[in-house]
Amino acid sequence: MSTDSALLRLAEQIDGPFMAPLLTMHGIDKRFAGIPALRAAELVVEKGEVHALIGQNGAGKSTMIKILTGYYRKDAGEVLFDGRPAEFSSPQEAQRAGISTIYQEINLVPYRSVTENICLGREKRRFGFLDWPAMHAEARALLARFNIDIDVHRPLMAYPTAVQQMVAIARAIGFEARLVIMDEPTSSLDEREVEVLFGVIRQLKAAGVSVIFVSHKLDELYAVCDRVTIMRDGRTVQVAPLAELSRLDLVTAMLGRELTQVLHDKHNAGDLESEAREPVLKVENLAVSRKVRDVSFEVRPGEIAGLAGLLGAGRTESVRAVFGADKPDAGTVTFAGSANGIAAPSDAIQAGMGFCSEDRKLEGIIPDMSVRENLTLALMPQLARRGIVDEGRSHEIVDRFIKRLGIRCAGPEQRIRELSGGNQQKVLLARWLCMNPKLLILDEPTRGIDVGAKAEILSLIRELAGQGLGVLMISSELEEVVEAASRIFVLRDGYTAAELKGDSVNEQSVMAAMAHGHEDAREKAHG
Amino acid sequence: MAESATTLPPAQGAPRFDIRLALTRYGAWIALALLILVNLAITPNFATWQTLNVNLTQVCTIVIVAVGMTLVIATGGIDLSVGALMAIAGALAPLIFLGKLFPLPHPAVGIALAFVVPVLVAAALGWFNGWLVTRLRIQPIIATLVLFIAGRGIAQVFTNGNLQVFNLPSFQFIGLGRVFGIPFQAILMVVIVAAAAWMLRRTVFGRQILAIGGNEKAARLAGIPVVSVKQRVYLISGLLSGIAGLIVIARNSAADANLVGLGMELDAIAAVAVGGTLLTGGRATVTGTLVGALIIQLVRYTLLANGVPDAAALVAKAVIIVLAVWLQRQSHR
Numbered sequence: 001m002s003t004d005s006a007l008l009r010l011a012e013q014i015d016g017p018f019m020a021p022l023l024t025m026h027g028i029d030k031r032f033a034g035i036p037a038l039r040a041a042e043l044v045v046e047k048g049e050v051h052a053l054i055g056q057n058g059a060g061k062s063t064m065i066k067i068l069t070g071y072y073r074k075d076a077g078e079v080l081f082d083g084r085p086a087e088f089s090s091p092q093e094a095q096r097a098g099i100s101t102i103y104q105e106i107n108l109v110p111y112r113s114v115t116e117n118i119c120l121g122r123e124k125r126r127f128g129f130l131d132w133p134a135m136h137a138e139a140r141a142l143l144a145r146f147n148i149d150i151d152v153h154r155p156l157m158a159y160p161t162a163v164q165q166m167v168a169i170a171r172a173i174g175f176e177a178r179l180v181i182m183d184e185p186t187s188s189l190d191e192r193e194v195e196v197l198f199g200v201i202r203q204l205k206a207a208g209v210s211v212i213f214v215s216h217k218l219d220e221l222y223a224v225c226d227r228v229t230i231m232r233d234g235r236t237v238q239v240a241p242l243a244e245l246s247r248l249d250l251v252t253a254m255l256g257r258e259l260t261q262v263l264h265d266k267h268n269a270g271d272l273e274s275e276a277r278e279p280v281l282k283v284e285n286l287a288v289s290r291k292v293r294d295v296s297f298e299v300r301p302g303e304i305a306g307l308a309g310l311l312g313a314g315r316t317e318s319v320r321a322v323f324g325a326d327k328p329d330a331g332t333v334t335f336a337g338s339a340n341g342i343a344a345p346s347d348a349i350q351a352g353m354g355f356c357s358e359d360r361k362l363e364g365i366i367p368d369m370s371v372r373e374n375l376t377l378a379l380m381p382q383l384a385r386r387g388i389v390d391e392g393r394s395h396e397i398v399d400r401f402i403k404r405l406g407i408r409c410a411g412p413e414q415r416i417r418e419l420s421g422g423n424q425q426k427v428l429l430a431r432w433l434c435m436n437p438k439l440l441i442l443d444e445p446t447r448g449i450d451v452g453a454k455a456e457i458l459s460l461i462r463e464l465a466g467q468g469l470g471v472l473m474i475s476s477e478l479e480e481v482v483e484a485a486s487r488i489f490v491l492r493d494g495y496t497a498a499e500l501k502g503d504s505v506n507e508q509s510v511m512a513a514m515a516h517g518h519e520d521a522r523e524k525a526h527g
Numbered sequence: 528m529a530e531s532a533t534t535l536p537p538a539q540g541a542p543r544f545d546i547r548l549a550l551t552r553y554g555a556w557i558a559l560a561l562l563i564l565v566n567l568a569i570t571p572n573f574a575t576w577q578t579l580n581v582n583l584t585q586v587c588t589i590v591i592v593a594v595g596m597t598l599v600i601a602t603g604g605i606d607l608s609v610g611a612l613m614a615i616a617g618a619l620a621p622l623i624f625l626g627k628l629f630p631l632p633h634p635a636v637g638i639a640l641a642f643v644v645p646v647l648v649a650a651a652l653g654w655f656n657g658w659l660v661t662r663l664r665i666q667p668i669i670a671t672l673v674l675f676i677a678g679r680g681i682a683q684v685f686t687n688g689n690l691q692v693f694n695l696p697s698f699q700f701i702g703l704g705r706v707f708g709i710p711f712q713a714i715l716m717v718v719i720v721a722a723a724a725w726m727l728r729r730t731v732f733g734r735q736i737l738a739i740g741g742n743e744k745a746a747r748l749a750g751i752p753v754v755s756v757k758q759r760v761y762l763i764s765g766l767l768s769g770i771a772g773l774i775v776i777a778r779n780s781a782a783d784a785n786l787v788g789l790g791m792e793l794d795a796i797a798a799v800a801v802g803g804t805l806l807t808g809g810r811a812t813v814t815g816t817l818v819g820a821l822i823i824q825l826v827r828y829t830l831l832a833n834g835v836p837d838a839a840a841l842v843a844k845a846v847i848i849v850l851a852v853w854l855q856r857q858s859h860r
Binding site for chain 2: 323349350357362363365366367373377387
């Protein structure tokens with residue numbers, strides 16, 4: 001045991017048993033295949049507090065939670081639960097110790113009854129048989145604490161998501177949980193249901209149960225949380241009572257940017273020119289399921305437009321709907337002069353749109369195919385005469401783009417899975433560029449790519465825009481999007497919170513819009 | 528892993544002989560060559576026309592069905608209904624040329640229709656499989672189980688469960704005829720294999736099949752009409768099953784809805800697996816499937832010709848399948 005832990009115990013003794021935190025995670029290290037996911041991360045949760053855990057994608061929140069609940073084993077550090085060292089080897093063990101987790105997707109058994117779901121794993125028995133009356137009564141009693149009166153005999157799936165979530169919480173409490181972890185519990189709830197959930201959280205708190213609340217929606221944090229732990233790049237960067245931090249402080253800490261940073265010296269020479277042109281893409285009042293409520297933006301030929309926003313703001317969902325990959329519920333998408341003419345990706349491609357997905361491996365490359373086959377995938381119908389691929393032309397085009405984009409590979413016939421991330425991304429860019437598109441949508445084009453390739457890709461995008469291509473770029477790296485884009489639309493909780501252009505395109509104003517834009521936008525939408 | 532911008536394949540530069548790679552890529556061919564050599568050494572009268580013809584005719588229908596199966600598996604699917612579709616085609620054809628379904632103006636018309644109609648019906652049922660898979664989004668193994676179960680029943684309803692016996696050389700040419708001494712069915716098989724292999728390599732459709740099997744989400748985002756490609760693939764599988772069904776009844780001079788194509792789905796899948804097609808989709812070889820079917824057939828023949836009982840031959844078949852799939856795994860990771 002390290003001296004740290006000895007000190008910690010000493011501190012506990014001095015503070016007395018009532019002040020000892022329920023959970024202390026200290027100096028947690030975790031590596032995956034050599035890549036650090038957590039570096040000396042800290043998390044302290046007091047008894048009966050609602051503690052917000054926030055951070056960008058990849059900041060280490062989930063890893064932290066998974067270590068706590070026994071999914072992963074930590075490489076170093078110490079976990080104290082209720083004053084005792086705790087290293088759980090499975091989520092079941094953590095649950096028995098009093099830690100229950102409620103995930104975004106409810107992980108219950110939809111076909112079984114409410115009672116069975118609540119009592120699963122700790123069934124009551126009488127003379128060796130299941131004691132159903134007792135279990136039903138318990139289920140009803142647990143739900144009654146949240147003012148929920150439903151027929152506990154019916155299968156869980158008969159009820160709306162919010163009720164299912166309550167059942168999940170009731171189950172957690174039934175296990176006499178002393179710490180409930182909620183991982184983005186509101187992502188599938190509507191506003192009224194969110195209110196009910198908050199009521200439940202306040203009840204838990206009053207009963208002395210601690211809650212770790214993971215969410216990307218800042219308003220929700222202020223509504224229920226007492227303190228916040230902010231993580232970035234596997235480290236705990238700030239711990240404070242939420243009341244002491246403004247939204248802007250939260251965003252700043254999550255993104256790791258100083259507000260006083262100098263404005264980027266941008267070359268907006270082409271902006272005035274592109275301003276005069278008709279937009280190639282105009283999106284008005286787009287709504288897609290629950291993630292996108294009212295989003296509007298436009299892209300003009302020859303400009304790079306950025307979509308900024310926190311995780312879950314609806315950026316990816318919006319562009320997927322524009323490209324025809326998902327079905328929008330409402331709104332108008334006008335592309336190249338025709339309105340709502342895109343029902344599938346093939347329509348979008350035919351009309352002159354290209355889309356690089358945020359997940360290169362899952363939705364971009366065909367791993368077993370060659371560089372050449374991957375590059376010409378979208379072009380194939382045009383490369384063929386009567387259904388037969390013109391291999392000569394295919395080679396010609398592929399050679400040209402390998403040279404032009406500097407794709408480093410052993411040759412066009414090398415399998416794409418063997419290339420580095422940056423070169424894979426270049427092949428995917430080439431997949432669209434060889435179609436001569438009017439608009440290119442790039443969702444996180446530099447994610448998981450080394451610094452050199454990143455710079456190459458960004459300068460390539462700029463060069464293409466200079467030649468008249470309209471580019472719509474999503475990036476979670478603020479610096480990147482501010483530097484590349486001449487106009488930025490900031491999304492927040494499914495609404496367009498702000499449109500920034502010209503001099504107002506800087507990190508400061510983007511962060512301010514990410515933090516505050518919400519109410520204004522909603523009022524605008526409803527007023 | 529920090530990704531460097533210059534990840535070149537390890538094989539670059541020094542062309543070292545990689546035994547593992549060679550085994551996975553050419554394993555099926557090597558195995559076939561070895562089998563032939565062993566037979567030449569130990570099996571009496573192996574190098575004869577007779578042996579070749581016996582083996583070819585026994586493997587023909589499996590190969591024809593397995594070609595369709597290869598395409599289905601290449602998209603990441605599977606088709607369990609092929610045997611039942613063979614039974615349906617096999618039951619329909621005699622009904623047509625015997626004039627039981629409708630009066631025939633001329634016997635030749637009956638024979639022509641007996642070739643065309645059953646194959647088209649089988650193709651339509653294959654399309655129905657594709658419809659279940661794409662439109663209703665039923666998993667392929669369940670969707671094709673529908674006709675696996677119902678198909679043989681449908682065939683029996685057509686024939687009232689009767690065995691249909693016939694003797695009609697002009698129809699039976701497909702199963703019994705010879706061109707320059709080579710069984711016509713073997714020629715048909717070679718043509719189908721060649722056409723499918725060419726299609727998979729050279730046409731847009733072939734590229735789309737492999738793209739869907741390799742990464743369906745990416746294929747859709749690249750504008751590939753996933754639904755129509757899959758439907759066409761299941762249709763082709765049905766069509767080829769129909770042809771195989773006709774060959775079987777022509778060979779037997781009888782159509783028994785209970786027996787035609789029985790267990791064919793598993794033989795076909797085995798041939799595909801042994802041939803080196805990835806069962807998860809995305810990588811497929813039609814010639815490999817041909818070789819796979821030949822290997823399974825030759826092993827069985829070798830054992831039978833050397834006095835090993837058929838029961839033991841079945842075990843040998845199972846061992847080959849396990850070996851082939853294990854080899855594939857090696858290449859994949």
